[in-house]
Amino acid sequence: MRIAIPNKGRLCEPTIELLERAGIRVVDTNGRRLYGKTNYESISILFARAQDIPRYVESGAADAGITGLDMIKEKNADVEVVTKLKMGRCKVVLAVPEKSRIRTPSQLKGSRIATALVNVTKKYLEDKGIKAQVVELSGAVELAPYLGIADGIIDQLSTGTSLAVNNLRIVDTLFESTACFIANKSSLASMRQEIEEVKFSFEGLITAEEKRYVMANVTSDETLKRVIAVMPAMESPTVLKLAKEGEYAVHSVVDEKDLMSTVRKLKNAGAKDILVFGMGRVIL
Template identity: 35%
Template sequence: MEKLRIAVQKSGRLSEDSLKLLKECGIGVPNGNNQLKINAENFDAEILFLRDDDIPEYVQDGVADIGFVGENVAIEKNKVTEIIERLGYGKCRLSIALPKSKKRKKIKDLDGIKIATSYPFILSKWLKQNKIKAEIHEISGSVEIAPRIGLADAICDLVSSGSTLFSNELYEFETILKSEAVLISGKNLSKKRKELLDKLLFRIRSVRKAKYNKYVLLNAPNESIDKICAYLPGINSPTIVPLAQKGWSSIHSVIGENDFWNVIEKLKTAGAQGILILPIEKIIE
């Protein structure tokens, strides 16, 4: 029986978050005692644990059907794969950083400098797009030390909090790529594996949509229902249930995380009482 072969980074934060997402999708990944391949539980899939840099090539070559990987890695490796879903975690940015002693005001000031990076493909493409002639020095490991030892004038590296730059007396000059975890796929999945992938994507989207929404229940006098419902579009429309107390109803709906506090304030002003907010585990549409 064919199984969907899923590549996951074998260690690190991206690995933890990817396995957590699979679990939230009802897919069990047993502890494999450092095994490189494990059969998933409750889903026809195999989990392959790989180095993140190897995942795009394994997916391109058909060893894995899909892979959880950072967008920066997927782009840098430039393999024949397709980003089929953005996952919303593992967010970071690829930026050019300069020594604090070398202040530059505009991008064109990068002309003629030497930049150390582990991302030569992405950096080269960005320099070309911006018509900047700079020398790229490819390096692996501790890129941020390059300016201090005279290896380069600047670096291009991943930035999250910025603390590493600060400790090495660097400042973030320009962001050239915003990255997050993505799901990539190969081009030649069989019919069965494509069906399994569609099922997995359905689960992932249901879980992710739930994370960005809250379920709201409230009581309101009937004369306020129209005004309150104007603030509660929900998935289709709010649910209204008459209460035992005459002239009152209970209203149920869904609020997006980004609009949450603004909507709640409007609901209270419109006459809502006893507002109850609940997390949503999954949203099935």
């Protein structure tokens, strides 16, 4: 199986890190890092521009790939989105100068819109029934209004800092983008087992980032009832009898966002010896 991954940009390092955490390590690359072998004989890596990966996967040059949903939409690629990876998140937005008269998308009629996402922009304008000129740029799109070559922009927004620096404000959000693990449809049919193995590894790692394993001891049946009542769980807490008669250990998997309140509730319910662990993978 050949997996195409970004060779540079904001998704490059997070993608390599994700592969390594999943146990897939690039062990041999050519001098220009165009392709590489991994510690799995059945898996090789193709390094490519993020915007080209949808086409490589669609054509079968790669069996699978990791790239942004924005790139998939821009290329209108006929690929299967196997799973979303919750990294490289951004919004694709319509923005105009702070002093612009444009307050709603309908006011774009006759204006100039600068973008690197030409196809996304054209589809957006078409869906809205708006006739406007699309100005194609390959980078630094947010400078276009300042330079006088556009009245607004459609661009990816990660933090909002660039818009603020260039005195731009958001008029509309087209969609939210995240990195996706995608597959060629024919490859998915012939390599389903291999692709699903990678998918489950990725999903297990991502889910584990949001979970914590909590263990607590209780010293009586009454305390056990109170602890179980406040202990969150994926299905149900695990209860184990301890060697000491009448005492128990309660184990559960808790969402990280609920951890602080859970620990407080457990303490108030009478739990002791509370331990919290990070998790390697959680397969739902």
